Amino acid sequence: MTRVALTGNGAVALALKQVEPDVMAAYPITPQTEIAQNYAQYVADGAVKTEYIAVESEHSAMSSAIGAAAAGARTVTATSSQGFALMWEMLYIAASLRLPITMPVITRALSGPINIHCDHSDSMGGRDSGWIQLYGEDAQEGYDNAIQAFRIAEHMDVRLPVMTMIDGFIISGAIGPLETVADEDVKNFVGEYQALNPLLNVEQPVTVGAFDSLGGWYFEHKVAQNRAMENAMGVIEEVGAEYGVLTGRDYAHFKTHEIEDAEVVLIAIGSAAGNVKSVVDQLRANGKKVGMMKVRTLRPFPYLQIAEALSGARAIGVMDRADSFGAQGGPLYLEVRSAMLEAQSRPQIFNFIYGLGGRDIFPNDIESAVETLERAAAGEKVSPTRHYLNVREG
Amino acid sequence: MAKPKEIAERPERLTGGHRLCAGCGAPIAVRQIMSVCPGPAVVSVATGCLEVSTTIYPYSAWRDSMIHSAFENAAATISGVETAYRSLHKQGKIREDMYFVAFGGDGGTYDIGLQALSGAVERGHNFVYVCYDNGAYMNTGFQRSSATPCGAWTTTSPVGKEAAGKQQNRKDLAQILVAHDIPYVATASPHNFKDMMNKAEKAFTTPGPAFLNVISPCPRGWRTPSDQSVALAKEAVQSCYWPLYEVEYGKYKINYKPREGKKTPVADWMKKQGRFAHLFKPGNEQLLEDIQDYIDRKWEELLKKEECL
Numbered sequence: 001m002t003r004v005a006l007t008g009n010g011a012v013a014l015a016l017k018q019v020e021p022d023v024m025a026a027y028p029i030t031p032q033t034e035i036a037q038n039y040a041q042y043v044a045d046g047a048v049k050t051e052y053i054a055v056e057s058e059h060s061a062m063s064s065a066i067g068a069a070a071a072g073a074r075t076v077t078a079t080s081s082q083g084f085a086l087m088w089e090m091l092y093i094a095a096s097l098r099l100p101i102t103m104p105v106i107t108r109a110l111s112g113p114i115n116i117h118c119d120h121s122d123s124m125g126g127r128d129s130g131w132i133q134l135y136g137e138d139a140q141e142g143y144d145n146a147i148q149a150f151r152i153a154e155h156m157d158v159r160l161p162v163m164t165m166i167d168g169f170i171i172s173g174a175i176g177p178l179e180t181v182a183d184e185d186v187k188n189f190v191g192e193y194q195a196l197n198p199l200l201n202v203e204q205p206v207t208v209g210a211f212d213s214l215g216g217w218y219f220e221h222k223v224a225q226n227r228a229m230e231n232a233m234g235v236i237e238e239v240g241a242e243y244g245v246l247t248g249r250d251y252a253h254f255k256t257h258e259i260e261d262a263e264v265v266l267i268a269i270g271s272a273a274g275n276v277k278s279v280v281d282q283l284r285a286n287g288k289k290v291g292m293m294k295v296r297t298l299r300p301f302p303y304l305q306i307a308e309a310l311s312g313a314r315a316i317g318v319m320d321r322a323d324s325f326g327a328q329g330g331p332l333y334l335e336v337r338s339a340m341l342e343a344q345s346r347p348q349i350f351n352f353i354y355g356l357g358g359r360d361i362f363p364n365d366i367e368s369a370v371e372t373l374e375r376a377a378a379g380e381k382v383s384p385t386r387h388y389l390n391v392r393e394g
Numbered sequence: 395m396a397k398p399k400e401i402a403e404r405p406e407r408l409t410g411g412h413r414l415c416a417g418c419g420a421p422i423a424v425r426q427i428m429s430v431c432p433g434p435a436v437v438s439v440a441t442g443c444l445e446v447s448t449t450i451y452p453y454s455a456w457r458d459s460m461i462h463s464a465f466e467n468a469a470a471t472i473s474g475v476e477t478a479y480r481s482l483h484k485q486g487k488i489r490e491d492m493y494f495v496a497f498g499g500d501g502g503t504y505d506i507g508l509q510a511l512s513g514a515v516e517r518g519h520n521f522v523y524v525c526y527d528n529g530a531y532m533n534t535g536f537q538r539s540s541a542t543p544c545g546a547w548t549t550t551s552p553v554g555k556e557a558a559g560k561q562q563n564r565k566d567l568a569q570i571l572v573a574h575d576i577p578y579v580a581t582a583s584p585h586n587f588k589d590m591m592n593k594a595e596k597a598f599t600t601p602g603p604a605f606l607n608v609i610s611p612c613p614r615g616w617r618t619p620s621d622q623s624v625a626l627a628k629e630a631v632q633s634c635y636w637p638l639y640e641v642e643y644g645k646y647k648i649n650y651k652p653r654e655g656k657k658t659p660v661a662d663w664m665k666k667q668g669r670f671a672h673l674f675k676p677g678n679e680q681l682l683e684d685i686q687d688y689i690d691r692k693w694e695e696l697l698k699k700e701e702c703l
């Protein structure tokens with residue numbers, strides 16, 4: 001294990017280099033660009049065997065990744081924001097063709113108005129595309145998730161694409177400490193790629209992406225796709241535990257902190273989880289019964305485990321860095337609120353929207369969310385509509 | 395090229411039993427082109443008639459591996475397949491020589507797929523792109539594309555008090571590909587199978603990207619009898635509506651030139667197609683003249699290009 005200083009993008013690009021996939025297709029977009037250019041440099045230096053496709057758009061990035069993966073190659077791409085949106089059509093096709101492509105997503109706001117900074121509007125928009133979604137808090141988690149993604153995607157009970165998120169700029173551009181895994185250990189961990197029904201098998205030609213309309217098996221294919229998602233639930237945990245044995249950093253669907261006797265709990269996803277944790281620690285020092293949960297797996301959503309973990313709380317605050325316009329709240333809130341119908345007890349659940357377009361979030365914003373939850377827990381009537389953190393009034 | 399008789403004895407690579415219409419130009423082009431493909435291939439097909447009619451799940455008419463992913467990305471998809479091949483070949487995981495070909499209609503090529511095609515040929519992937527140009531979005535029921543000829547009726551260039559079909563000339567796609575400076579660009583027609591197969595063989599064996607634009611009569615959209623498709627393709631060539639030429643490393647060669655005075659009026663060809671019927675009613679004489687002038691101008695330009703380049 002070596003300790004280095006790298007940006008979040010540098011960490012993710014390094015993880016991909018160590019896996020050394022057969023094909024990388026990428027298009028530059030802020031804040032992902034560093035991954036595209038670092039990888040191009042690895043190829044230019046002869047440091048990897050990978051063939052690099054410098055595509056002319058993200059739609060073609062995902063289309064060529066689909067072609068390469070269907071051909072039988074271990075394939076990656078990476079994107080952000082508008083690029084993610086442009087890929088949207090192909091995300092569904094990659095998943096439905098059951099191609100184990102992996103893709104780091106450096107999260108960024110969606111236009112309009114144009115804004116290059118972090119929020120989760122891009123990846124949250126793809127949450128129903130059939131991709132497994134893993135969110136990381138920092139560069140270390142971005143690196144670790146990028147490696148584990150191959151094992152999860154390529155598992156024969158899963159065979160679904162995996163996207164791994166880190167927050168744009170906040171993580172992607174910030175230099176921080178990274179514990180790296182030795183190249184050989186990464187190679188052994190991901191193992192040799194096993195293609196399934198590849199186009200390039202001349203002994204057994206295949207048709208991929210056939211017309212499956214009325215009278216066909218479309219419905220059954222969708223049922224099988226969701227079954228693979230359900231299988232992924234256990235596989236993600238197995239792979240996370242095995243990675244823990246290798247590195248000392250084990251991964252589950254989520255992580256809780258100070259939750260056992262907590263009356264109020266904040267839930268966060270992405271880099272804000274670190275901010276929430278430090279506020280929780282401070283409030284605990286002042287005797288407040290506050291806890292937190294950091295969500296890693298959004299798809300498949302571990303709703304039963306989350307309901308069990310949170311059933312002791314009196315009030316829950318779900319923090320969303322994206323909104324779902326016209327819905328009851330942001331995407332993570334909707335998931336958690338729905339999951340809590342499975343809980344033994346029924347805590348009150350509130351939504352806090354924060355950080356859109358890269359707006360900062362400060363400790364006092366998080367404290368104000370906790371205060372709101374405490375008022376609700378004490379029996380005060382609190383509005384069930386969205387609460388915004390650090391938004392200008394008027 | 396091998397003798398046609400010998401080629402005809404080779405196993406079919408697109409089998410019978412597909413659901414394309416009688417008289418459709420697309421499977422004729424596919425069979426002629428694939429018959430000279432020198433080895434196993436992977437075929438990428440854009441969404442459209444050819445794709446939906448040849449891969450009705452759980453059946454497939456393709457004897458080679460085939461992939462369809464979406465409408466606008468047949469070129470991007472095959473660029474991924476070809477890159478995967480290069481990667482695995484370099485690593486010694488695949489030993490055979492393989493060939494890569496994409497088929498798209500004019501909607502999937504001239505319009506929505508133009509960017510992916512431009513990107514893939516600029517990157518220099520070793521593949522052949524074939525456009526089967528039937529001059530409209532026939533699969534969705536005859537909507538105009540940028541390949542639809544001037545004056546043609548389609549459901550989105552309808553005929554009415556204010557309009558006599560499509561108001562604009564066609565996009566000259568082959569010239570756009572020539573402008574990419576790729577090794578090989580050619581036009582072809584199913585009536586001249588020897589010429590088409592010759593060009594397909596060149597396209598397959600020339601390293602780097604190659605582009606073939608094939609006229610593909612569509613009885614449903616052209617409003618023509620299904621037994622007239624090949625004859626109509628021939629007349630399109632004889633009128634110079636669809637000149638047969640090739641551009642090899644920038645050098646032009648016209649493969650068919652009507653003898654002096656034998657270039658047929660384009661109106662004769664149009665008159666046989668229901669999509670142009672409205673043009674032969676009184677009041678459209680000027681439009682017919684303009685259409686002929688345009689075809690003459692394009693033909694003269696091509697002759698000059700052959701002479702100079």
